[in-house]
Amino acid sequence: MVVRKTFQWCLLILISLVITGGSYGYYLWMRSDEMLKAGVMEKIVNHIPGLMLDIDRAQFDYRRRVRIEGCRVNVATHSDTIIDLPEVVVTLNQEKLARHQIIDVQKVVLNRPQLVLVRMADGTWNWEGLPEPVKNDNPLPELVIERGSLSLKFERGDQGVPTSMTFQNLDLRLIPSGTSRYEIEGHTSIPQAGKLEISGYWDLNSKLGSITGTWSQLEFGPNLVQMATGISPELITQLKTAMPSLRLKPDPSTGLYDLGVSAQMDIQFSLARSRQDQPPQFQVLTHLREGKLKHPVLPFPLRNIAGKVLVNNQRVLVQNLQAFNGDTSFELTGYHRFAEDTSVDAPLKYKSSFSFQSRKLPIDQRLRSRLSGGLARTYDTLRPSGNVDLEVNFNHPGTGKWQIQNLKVSTNDAEVIPVHFPYRVSHIKGYMKQTQGDTLILEFDGTAGQRHVEAKGHVRHPGPASEIEILVQTEQVPIDATLRAASPEVVRKVLDEVDLQGTADATLRLTRAPLL
Numbered sequence: 001m002v003v004r005k006t007f008q009w010c011l012l013i014l015i016s017l018v019i020t021g022g023s024y025g026y027y028l029w030m031r032s033d034e035m036l037k038a039g040v041m042e043k044i045v046n047h048i049p050g051l052m053l054d055i056d057r058a059q060f061d062y063r064r065r066v067r068i069e070g071c072r073v074n075v076a077t078h079s080d081t082i083i084d085l086p087e088v089v090v091t092l093n094q095e096k097l098a099r100h101q102i103i104d105v106q107k108v109v110l111n112r113p114q115l116v117l118v119r120m121a122d123g124t125w126n127w128e129g130l131p132e133p134v135k136n137d138n139p140l141p142e143l144v145i146e147r148g149s150l151s152l153k154f155e156r157g158d159q160g161v162p163t164s165m166t167f168q169n170l171d172l173r174l175i176p177s178g179t180s181r182y183e184i185e186g187h188t189s190i191p192q193a194g195k196l197e198i199s200g201y202w203d204l205n206s207k208l209g210s211i212t213g214t215w216s217q218l219e220f221g222p223n224l225v226q227m228a229t230g231i232s233p234e235l236i237t238q239l240k241t242a243m244p245s246l247r248l249k250p251d252p253s254t255g256l257y258d259l260g261v262s263a264q265m266d267i268q269f270s271l272a273r274s275r276q277d278q279p280p281q282f283q284v285l286t287h288l289r290e291g292k293l294k295h296p297v298l299p300f301p302l303r304n305i306a307g308k309v310l311v312n313n314q315r316v317l318v319q320n321l322q323a324f325n326g327d328t329s330f331e332l333t334g335y336h337r338f339a340e341d342t343s344v345d346a347p348l349k350y351k352s353s354f355s356f357q358s359r360k361l362p363i364d365q366r367l368r369s370r371l372s373g374g375l376a377r378t379y380d381t382l383r384p385s386g387n388v389d390l391e392v393n394f395n396h397p398g399t400g401k402w403q404i405q406n407l408k409v410s411t412n413d414a415e416v417i418p419v420h421f422p423y424r425v426s427h428i429k430g431y432m433k434q435t436q437g438d439t440l441i442l443e444f445d446g447t448a449g450q451r452h453v454e455a456k457g458h459v460r461h462p463g464p465a466s467e468i469e470i471l472v473q474t475e476q477v478p479i480d481a482t483l484r485a486a487s488p489e490v491v492r493k494v495l496d497e498v499d500l501q502g503t504a505d506a507t508l509r510l511t512r513a514p515l516l
Helices: 002-018 025-030 033-047 094-100 222-231 234-242 373-382 481-486 489-498
Strands: 052-060 066-075 078-092 105-111 114-119 142-154 163-176 181-190 194-203 209-220 261-273 281-293 302-312 315-325 328-337 352-362 387-396 403-416 425-434 439-448 451-460 467-478 503-512
Touching: 033 052, 142 181, 281 315, 403 439, 439 467, 467 481, 481 489
Parallel strands: 105 142, 114 142
Antiparallel strands: 052 066, 066 078, 078 105, 078 114, 142 163, 163 181, 181 194, 194 209, 209 261, 261 281, 281 302, 302 315, 315 328, 328 352, 352 387, 387 403, 403 425, 425 439, 439 451, 451 467, 467 503
């Protein structure tokens, strides 16, 4: 809304600068610079009553173009100049001027224009102080902006230093394609934030149009976070409330918030409004590459983050978002819907649905330090090591809790040393997968005492009230010092008393009745 209204105001002011009407025609052509300046000022004030305008000089050059120098627009609500036009070059229809003494503006070139938009501490903008213009039916000229700049300033009152960002080297071309419509082409660069290119059209009367563009070489990191939090100070508070696990704290030396994220981004975007009774439709497609993520909530840093994130009026879509740490890989795909997506034939079952995969996830103390509750107790009981592959779906129907579905954990070479029976089981292979509802099926095999051992069973309703039934079987296990050392004291005492030797077949059934 701010950019659209400001853009409209800029066009109205620029057009008013050069459309001085046929009545001034040849008369102004032959008079002095001061008379030309006075005529331009009068016409602009008549077209936009109450406009605070100042012009240093207006003259005709040797090519019979009008040059307006030092044009400034101010508002009563803020001390900063909102529009500064060092030089405006106006090309006229020479034939109409010579034959009929009519000034017909064909082209306007703005050299080094500066637009300064300020959001004050009370939430209002400086452009809101601009007066309303009087409508007219004059034809639109071609507008060209060369080496322009757009500065955005966000004041915070006595609470902090204002945040500023500037779009530099702005080149923009607006070509009339009707009585009130402009075709738009432009590009600019933003310090530490890449390059921006746009194209599209805008109708001044209907306020309908479409803009598409690309934002390339954008660096996501502390500088961008500083910019975002300066623009919207409430952003950090919202992030802390929504995700308390982020543990956001400012850097003691700089005072800046660091999310621990850095990445290169290329963005494709579009914004369109085709009907006045409908809100604008937007779409932003972000290509992430060379990303890094390091944060205390993670067991280890992630590198080489890459993927796509699509955001529009209906949903957020994550496409093949990948990250790595050595041989360990992660992948996330899914969506969250803001509203019903009209681009699909049938209604989607879930409001949010994400699929997560991990390959060669190390089971070590780094992971243990991030576990809590039942998972931490299970880890401490089994004392596992090695790595696992993980697949799981997270779905949310729109109300209630998240649903965990299609969970599968598998391994090709893991090891456990149970704390209550510290007999090493190595070279473990197998899987645990979710079947119906919240039932987990287990099937593993490995080596214990150089003998094959296998475990099969299920766990229903995982948690404090779970039902467990697991059958562990092995054959020809040697009754030796290793087995004696791992056995509970009572069992070890019996083995020592009877001096049992040789090998043994063992079957162990682990059961637990569900707690009602």
